[in-house]
Structures are given as C-alpha cells and as structure tokens.
Amino acid sequence: MSTPSAPTLAPSPYRRSHTCGELRDAHVGQAVTLCGWVNSYRDHGTGLIFIDLRDRFGLTQLVFNREDSGIDHETIERADKLRNEDVVAVSGVVRVRTGGENPKLPTGKIEVVVKSLNFVNKTENPPFLPDDMLALPNEELRLKHRYVDLRRPKMQSILSLRHRVTKLTRDYFDENGFLEIETPILYKSTPEGAREFLVPNRHVPGSWYALPQSPQVFKQILMVSGCDRYLQVCRCFRDEDPRADRQAEFSQIDLEMSFVQRDDVMAMMEGFARRLWKQVLNVDVPPIQRMTYKEAMDRFGIDRPDTRFGLELVDVSDIAKKIDFGVFTSALAQKKGVVKAIRVPGGAEKLTRKMTDGYTEFVKGFGAGGCPVVKLTANGLETGIAKFLEPIKAELIERLGLQVGDTVLFGADTYSVVCKALAELRLKVAKDLNMIPEGKWNFLWVIDFPMFEWDKDGGGGKGRWIATHHPFTSPRHDQIEKFMATDFGDTDGIEALRSAGYDLVLNGSEIAGGSIRIHDQAVQTRVFRMLGMTEEQARAKFSFLLEALKFGAPPHGGVAFGLDRLIMHLAGTDNIRDVIAFPKTQIGADLMTGAPSQVTEDQLKDVHVRNVLPAPKA
RNA sequence: GGGGCGGUAGCUCAAUUGGUUAGAGUACCGGACUGUCGAUCCGGUGGUUGCGGGUUCGAGUCCCGUCCGCCUCGCCA
Numbered sequence: 216m217s218t219p220s221a222p223t224l225a226p227s228p229y230r231r232s233h234t235c236g237e238l239r240d241a242h243v244g245q246a247v248t249l250c251g252w253v254n255s256y257r258d259h260g261t262g263l264i265f266i267d268l269r270d271r272f273g274l275t276q277l278v279f280n281r282e283d284s285g286i287d288h289e290t291i292e293r294a295d296k297l298r299n300e301d302v303v304a305v306s307g308v309v310r311v312r313t314g315g316e317n318p319k320l321p322t323g324k325i326e327v328v329v330k331s332l333n334f335v336n337k338t339e340n341p342p343f344l345p346d347d348m349l350a351l352p353n354e355e356l357r358l359k360h361r362y363v364d365l366r367r368p369k370m371q372s373i374l375s376l377r378h379r380v381t382k383l384t385r386d387y388f389d390e391n392g393f394l395e396i397e398t399p400i401l402y403k404s405t406p407e408g409a410r411e412f413l414v415p416n417r418h419v420p421g422s423w424y425a426l427p428q429s430p431q432v433f434k435q436i437l438m439v440s441g442c443d444r445y446l447q448v449c450r451c452f453r454d455e456d457p458r459a460d461r462q463a464e465f466s467q468i469d470l471e472m473s474f475v476q477r478d479d480v481m482a483m484m485e486g487f488a489r490r491l492w493k494q495v496l497n498v499d500v501p502p503i504q505r506m507t508y509k510e511a512m513d514r515f516g517i518d519r520p521d522t523r524f525g526l527e528l529v530d531v532s533d534i535a536k537k538i539d540f541g542v543f544t545s546a547l548a549q550k551k552g553v554v555k556a557i558r559v560p561g562g563a564e565k566l567t568r569k570m571t572d573g574y575t576e577f578v579k580g581f582g583a584g585g586c587p588v589v590k591l592t593a594n595g596l597e598t599g600i601a602k603f604l605e606p607i608k609a610e611l612i613e614r615l616g617l618q619v620g621d622t623v624l625f626g627a628d629t630y631s632v633v634c635k636a637l638a639e640l641r642l643k644v645a646k647d648l649n650m651i652p653e654g655k656w657n658f659l660w661v662i663d664f665p666m667f668e669w670d671k672d673g674g675g676g677k678g679r680w681i682a683t684h685h686p687f688t689s690p691r692h693d694q695i696e697k698f699m700a701t702d703f704g705d706t707d708g709i710e711a712l713r714s715a716g717y718d719l720v721l722n723g724s725e726i727a728g729g730s731i732r733i734h735d736q737a738v739q740t741r742v743f744r745m746l747g748m749t750e751e752q753a754r755a756k757f758s759f760l761l762e763a764l765k766f767g768a769p770p771h772g773g774v775a776f777g778l779d780r781l782i783m784h785l786a787g788t789d790n791i792r793d794v795i796a797f798p799k800t801q802i803g804a805d806l807m808t809g810a811p812s813q814v815t816e817d818q819l820k821d822v823h824v825r826n827v828l829p830a831p832k833a
Numbered sequence: 834g835g836g837g838c839g840g841u842a843g844c845u846c847a848a849u850u851g852g853u854u855a856g857a858g859u860a861c862c863g864g865a866c867u868g869u870c871g872a873u874c875c876g877g878u879g880g881u882u883g884c885g886g887g888u889u890c891g892a893g894u895c896c897c898g899u900c901c902g903c904c905u906c907g908c909c910a
Contacts, residue, residue, distance in 0.1 A: 255870080255871075255872090257868090257869045257870065257872050257873090258866095258869095258872090259866060259867055259868075259869070259872080259873095260864090260865065260866050260867085261865090261866065261867065262867070263866090263867040263868070263869080264869095265868080265869050265870065265872085267870070274870095276869085276870070278868085278869090280867075280868090281867085282867070298860095298861080299860080299861095312868085312869095312870095313868065314868035314869060314870080315868080315869095315870095317869095317870055319870080320870085323870090340843060340860070340861055341843080341844095341860090342843060342844070343843075343844050343845090343860090344844080344859090344860075346871085348871060349844080349845075349859080349871090350844085350845045350846085350859095351845090352844055352845075353839085353840080353844090353845090353902070353903090354902065354903070355840090355901070355902045355903090356844080356902095358902090405910090407910045408909075408910025409908080409909050409910070410908080410909085428909090428910075429910095431910090453908095453909055454909095455908050455909040456905095456907085456908065456909080457909095458904085458905080458909090459903085459904070459905090461909070463909095580836085580905085580906065581906085681910065682910055683910090684910075685910045686910065687910095688910095746910090790903095800901085800902065800903085801901095801902075801903070801904095802901090802902095804901090806901095806902090
C-alpha cells in the first residue's frame with residue numbers, strides 16, 4: 216500500500232483558534248485568531264477603533280490601536296473601513312480591558328488587541344441589522360433575507376434550543392428502547408382528513424403520490440413488523456391554511472410502542488415532558504392531572520382547557536328554564552340547548568359597557584346570538600338582563616357563588632355553540648383582565664374522547680360520522696365489545712362510545728395526541744364501515760393495513776408531539792415562524808427562494824401533467 | 834372562500850380637516866475625536882408614499898380594483 220502524498224497547503228488565514236464567546240481572563244496573554252461578523256464599530260479616529268465581533272457563540276471586543284506595538288498603518292486603515300456585518304478574521308493577543316470591563320458580556324473582562332486583519336468579506340449595506348436591540352423589521356423582509364434574520368442572537372438561541380430538544384428526544388427514547396426509523400415522504404393518497412399535497416409519478420401516467428399528513432400507518436406497520444418501539448422526528452404535510460401556531464409543513468416527534476395500554480404510553484410521554492422541562496428550563500413538572508373530555512367540555516367548553524385561571528363555565532339551564540326570557544327559552548327549546556354562565560370576579564368594576572358590548576360581537580363570530588350580561592351590586596342585580604333574572608336571583612347567586620361586584624356573562628344556544636363561544640370568550644376575558652399568570656406550566660391529560668363525531672355537512676350534505684382522533688384509534692379496551700355490538704343507526708349509542716385516545720395539553724395548547732390503536736382486523740373493518748366506507752373503499756385505501764392486522768399484529772399504541780409548538784412553548788414565542796428556520800407565509804410561499812414557482816412545459820410533460828389555470832379576473 | 838389590520842427614505846416610524854418643497858431616529862457616505870461598549874459631535878446622500886385607476890383646483894390622506902404580509906372564521910382524520 217503506497218502512502219498518499221497530498222501537497223501541503225499553507226494555513227488558511229481564517230482558521231480560528233477560539234470562538235467569539237469563549238475568551239475569559241484565563242486566556243490573557245494568549246495569541247488568538249477569531250472569525251465572525253462585525254456587530255458594531257466604535258471608531259475614535261486617529262487610530263483607535265473598537266469592533267464587537269460576533270459569531271453564534273457570542274461577542275468579543277477587538278481593539279485596533281495605532282499606539283500598540285505590532286500593528287501597521289495599513290491594517291489600521293483597513294480596520295477604519297470595517298462596517299456592520301462585514302466578515303473578518305483577526306489575529307492578536309488577549310488582554311484585560313484597559314477601559315474597564317463590560318458587565319453585559321460574558322467576554323466583557325477581556326479584549327483582543329489586534330495585530331493583523333487577515334480576511335475581510337465586505338458586505339453591501341444589509342437590508343436590516345440582525346440586532347435584537349433594534350425594532351424588528353417587518354416579517355416580509357425578515358423572511359426574504361432569512362440569513363440575516365437568523366444571525367440575530369434570539370433566532371440563534373431558538374435554533375440551538377430546537378437542536379437540544381431533538382437531541383434530548385433521541386436520547387430519552389433511545390434509553391427507553393426506541394429505534395429511530397424513517398418512513399416514506401412519497402406516500403399514498405388517503406383523502407380522509409386534511410387536504411393533501413400531491414406529487415405526480417412519472418412512470419405511471421395519471422398516478423400520484425401524496426405527502427403524508429403523518430406517518431401514522433407506517434408506524435403501526437412497524438409494530439406489526441416486530442420493531443416494538445419506534446421513534447421519528449419527522450416532517451408532516453397538511454395543505455390547509457396556516458395560523459400563528461400552524462404551518463402546512465410541520466414537524467412531529469412521532470412514536471409507537473407494542474404490547475402497551477393507555478397508561479404505559481402516557482407514562483412514557485410524561486417522563487419525556489418532565490425530562491424536557493427539567494433539562495431545558497430547569498422546571499420540575501409535577502404528576503400530570505387527568506380530565507375526561509366531557510369534564511373539559513362542561514367546565515371549559517373546549518377539549519384543551521387552559522387551567523391557569525378560573526372563569527369556568529357553569530350550567531344554569533335548570534335555573535334558566537324557570538323564567539320567561541326569550542333568549543333562554545328559545546335556546547332551551549332546541550335539541551341539546553343549554554344556558555351556561557361565566558362568573559367574572561370583580562367584573563362590575565373591571566368590565567366596561569364598551570367591553571361587554573364587544574363581547575356580544577365577539578361571540579357572534581362563533582355562532583352565538585349574543586352575550587347577555589348582568590352585574591351583582593350592593594343594590595342587587597343590575598344592567599343587562601337584570602330584570603328578567605330577578606325571580607331566579609337567589610339560585611344564580613348560589614350556583615355561581617356570586618359576590619357583590621361580580622359580573623356574569625351568559626351563553627344560550629346548543630351545547631356545541633355555547634361551548635365554542637364561551638370557551639373563546641373565557642380566553643378573551645382572561646386576556647382583557649390580565650388574569651393569565653406568567654411562568655405557569657399547566658400540563659393536563661385529556662382522556663376518554665368520543666370515538667366518533669357527527670359531521671352534519673359531510674357525506675355530500677347527508678351528514679356522516681367522522682373519527683374524533685383518527686380511524687385507527689381503538690375503542691377504550693372496556694368498550695370494544697360494546698362497539699362491535701353497536702348498530703350503525705344507533706346515534707346515541709355511537710356518540711357514547713369512548714376511545715382509547717389521549718391528548719397532552721399545556722396552558723390551553725394541544726402539544727401531543729395519541730391513542731391505543733386497533734390491532735384486530737374485525738374492529739378496524741367495523742370502524743371503516745362506521746365512517747361510511749364500503750368494504751371496497753376501505754380495501755382500496757387501507758388493504759395493506761387490514762392485511763397486516765391479519766398476520767400477527769401486536770397490541771400497540773403511540774403518540775405524536777407537535778415539535779414546533781413544543782419549541783414555541785419552551786422559547787416563549789407565539790409565532791411558529793420563529794421556531795422554523797425557513798418557514799412559509801399564509802399562501803405557502805417561501806419568500807427567500809421564491810417557492811412555489813413555475814416549471815417548464817418539459818417538466819410537466821415528463822410527469823403527464825397540464826396546467827389548467829383559472830380564468831383571469833375581469 | 835369570508836372578516837380585520839398593515840404597506841411612506843436601506844430599516845423603524847411621523848405627516849393636523851384633503852393644502853407650502855413628505856419629516857425624525859437609525860443605517861449609509863464624508864469630517865472631528867486615543868478607551869469606547871446602543872460611543873459622541875458636525876455635515877451630507879437618500880422618496881414612483883406597494884401597484885393601477887378614479888374623485889378633486891389640489892391625494893401619502895378620500896373612493897374602486899389589485900398585489901404582498903400578518904391576525905382570524907371556515908378548514909386542520
């Protein structure tokens with residue numbers, strides 16, 4: 216074997232000895248080379264220039280001083296031309312700052328006395344400066360010049376946080392026997408649920424892949440494959456309109472376990488959440504409380520309650536029916552009509568007429584007719600609907616625990632409308648009155664979801680059952696027999712079925728959801744039928760899964776964490792785009808690369824696709 | 834698809850009831866300054882007010898349309 220003899224290269228002028236965040240007084244006297252961006256310059260002219268040099272790891276002050284030995288005139292001249300965001304490499308010696316330390320910087324005790332300025336990549340005047348002290352430019356500009364925005368220490372810290380979280384994830388689940396296994400991105404279209412992104416197949420004209428909404432069936436197949444425990448930090452795609460906490464392309468921490476029941480998966484998840492919060496925020500997460508779906512809906516009107524504050528919903532239907540007030544009586548006359556109330560402590564003072572009028576408009580946005588109001592003062596019930604409530608005053612005070620100075624907000628409609636409207640109103644009031652405490656981490660399990668929900672607009676207008684979680688969710692183990700016996704026409708019976716699903720809720724935000732899956736082919740077939748699929752349709756879509764369940768499927772269950780939302784919580788941001796390196800806008804555009812874009816006719820021809828564009832608007 | 838907010842100098846913003854030559858801070862350019870650290874001081878360049886129409890003696894401002902960004906309802910098994 217001959218020895219390779221590559222020519223020796225001269226050392227690169229921008230080979231650094233340290234990062235901009237690591238020099239301390241212990242390094243005083245050392246010769247160092249630093250590389251980075253000019254974060255700011257303070258030019259005193261006549262040969263004294265300070266530069267704060269920045270990289271991902273921090274800031275270090277550089278000094279160019281004509282009166283120091285070892286620096287020549289030409290270097291000072293070049294340093295004089297340095298501007299914000301120029302990229303440089305410098306060599307010099309670390310010394311204690313002669314001008315006093317800067318307590319704001321970890322490197323604030325020292326500075327580097329520059330002897331040579333080795334490398335400069337001049338920048339054009341950047342569109343904005345990546346400085347967290349300055350007002351943020353508008354988001355359009357930040358997205359277009361994402362590479363500048365990501366230089367901001369705040370964005371760097373989020374990228375770093377995200378890395379730490381995925382690393383902790385892999386470590387935790389590795390310790391617990393999980394295997395990380397990748398699943399296909401080019402998957403099969405299964406048009407249930409969210410709209411899919413489609414990708415044409417070149418080989419078979421007219422055939423298409425879909426990008427996966429989640430790796431759901433693959434991870435179940437992996438359980439049937441004997442992998443026992445699966446983990447993936449994976450990308451999912453749902454072609455629906457985005458929100459502040461939602462992107463069409465997003466990430467999940469996806470996992471699945473064999474031979475487990477509900478509590479096993481929940482315990483594994485809880486341990487994971489505890490590990491994350493301890494290691495990232497040094498917060499101890501206490502044992503997580505459980506609440507049934509029904510209790511969550513009854514008390515908070517929503518399946519992901521924010522339990523950091525009160526303002527709970529109280530059913531007063533039985534009291535309300537005793538009076539002759541049109542809004543209440545017509546609500547209660549409906550099927551599943553209810554009257555619910557929220558007590559706002561001290562609301563008589565804190566809620567102005569303008570605010571409560573606004574609440575009526577607010578709840579109309581969620582389908583409610585309005586928001587009746589009443590106050591309890593020293594003189595009794597006042598304002599709003601006070602005169603109607605007089606006959607039931609004592610009962611209301613008793614039921615709601617009213618104190619003088621409280622305001623009551625009512626919702627009267629069907630159960631689902633009242634839940635939706637009052638759940639949103641509860642949040643709005645809490646924000647308006649500043650009732651949401653900072654620094655609280657209220658985790659909550661929500662369990663015992665219904666298996667199915669009636670979608671009155673589905674099924675071509677005739678209505679149909681849809682799976683609350685997804686079609687692979689098992690009935691709760693004590694309800695499987697009941698499910699198999701429930702008639703397809705037994706509406707009440709179907710609605711009463713509870714699934715083996717579970718959601719992890721944090722401060723009113725769903726951060727994870729999962730379930731025990733169906734491992735019995737007969738149960739799965741019956742679920743598909745309940746969802747209105749014929750046997751042929753079910754086989755066309757999911758024959759592989761039904762087949763797999765025939766050939767030795769272990770009982771299994773799993774969960775998926777929304778990684779982006781998890782990072783949002785840990786980073787303390789309410790903008791999902793801040794936790795994604797290259798996010799998209801409301802219309803799915805990447806402002807930096809210009810995606811989506813036109814393709815050539817030849818490209819389209821290759822994949823047997825033709826553009827059919829809508830007629831231009833007049 | 835619906836509703837709301839926004840778009841003025843490279844950037845962040847201001848501009849009275851529709852009224853003079855659209856201003857300020859910052860960045861940038863030039864000058865002064867040897868211990869700054871959001872350096873300071875002096876001077877300067879910089880504008881198709883997103884785009885297209887309209888109303889008006891006159892439009893950044895009012896009207897219509899459109900594009901883009903954000904928030905939101907629907908949607909998100």
